[in-house]
Amino acid sequence: xxxxxxxxxxxxxxxxxxxxxxxxxxxxxxxxxxxxxxxxxxxxxxxxxxxxxxxxxxxxxxxxxxxxxxx
Numbered sequence: 001x002x003x004x005x006x007x008x009x010x011x012x013x014x015x016x017x018x019x020x021x022x023x024x025x026x027x028x029x030x031x032x033x034x035x036x037x038x039x040x041x042x043x044x045x046x047x048x049x050x051x052x053x054x055x056x057x058x059x060x061x062x063x064x065x066x067x068x069x070x071x
Contacts, residue, residue, distance in 0.1 A: 004049065004068040009041050013070035020067040031058050033068050 032054035040052040047062035
């Protein structure tokens, strides 16, 4: 298991765990990051990520990317 921040570009990963405060977990859930879901890192710039999650592209910053753990 590794943080999403370290995931390879353009390869599908399965979300295993979301860490953080209840507010952060809820925010990520609202964006589509749920355990068991798939996520693909489309691009990275200075630690900020563009990802495909639930058939949508979402931009998240470095701090949020460190709270999503994938396989």
